[in-house]
Amino acid sequence: MTGWTWRRTATAAAVLALALVGCRRGSAGKGAADESPDAGRDAEAALAFDAEPPPDDAVPSSSTDELATRARHLLEAITKDDPSQALDILFPRDAWIATRDSADAGKDWARRVAAPFRRAVHALSRRRVAADAQFVSLELGHSMQQETPRKRGWKKSLWSVHESRITFIVDGRTRVLSIREMTAWRGAWYVTRLR
Numbered sequence: 001m002t003g004w005t006w007r008r009t010a011t012a013a014a015v016l017a018l019a020l021v022g023c024r025r026g027s028a029g030k031g032a033a034d035e036s037p038d039a040g041r042d043a044e045a046a047l048a049f050d051a052e053p054p055p056d057d058a059v060p061s062s063s064t065d066e067l068a069t070r071a072r073h074l075l076e077a078i079t080k081d082d083p084s085q086a087l088d089i090l091f092p093r094d095a096w097i098a099t100r101d102s103a104d105a106g107k108d109w110a111r112r113v114a115a116p117f118r119r120a121v122h123a124l125s126r127r128r129v130a131a132d133a134q135f136v137s138l139e140l141g142h143s144m145q146q147e148t149p150r151k152r153g154w155k156k157s158l159w160s161v162h163e164s165r166i167t168f169i170v171d172g173r174t175r176v177l178s179i180r181e182m183t184a185w186r187g188a189w190y191v192t193r194l195r
Helices: 003-027 039-050 065-080 093-099 105-127
Strands: 134-139 144-146 159-170 173-185 188-193
Touching (some): 105 188
């Protein structure tokens, strides 16, 4: 067999082997997936994709790296007067629509959550937070309460907390920014009223 013919045969065999492994992985179930070096990652991705989100009224942890990151985004949004940088900490519109008793919950969210958030970020950027502010921490308020479902209010018993605090440093001095209200949704805290 010449070198060229041998390489062509070896390439064809490799392609066939990869195709067979792919077919086995897709149809044979867990045993076939375990043979691949990426099997652990594939299984984790499948579990993450198939995992159901936490219940709407799940009580989130009071401190997580994910929450600290989103609070850092809020501080950056205030220092840059750009609310769009902190949309990950704003109570989601879809969650509001799913949990509020309102004739037009989307419009209600824009009026009661998004617009006041934008105004508060703008006001805070002009008065209290310098551009070189360094995030230290977010501390949730001490009085967590479960909201009572009522007409023209929450349809579900979500958790809320008032007077949470972002601590940051400006020019070597420690300062605090209060968040008026945060509400839990599917295991995470979100700002419903900044000021």
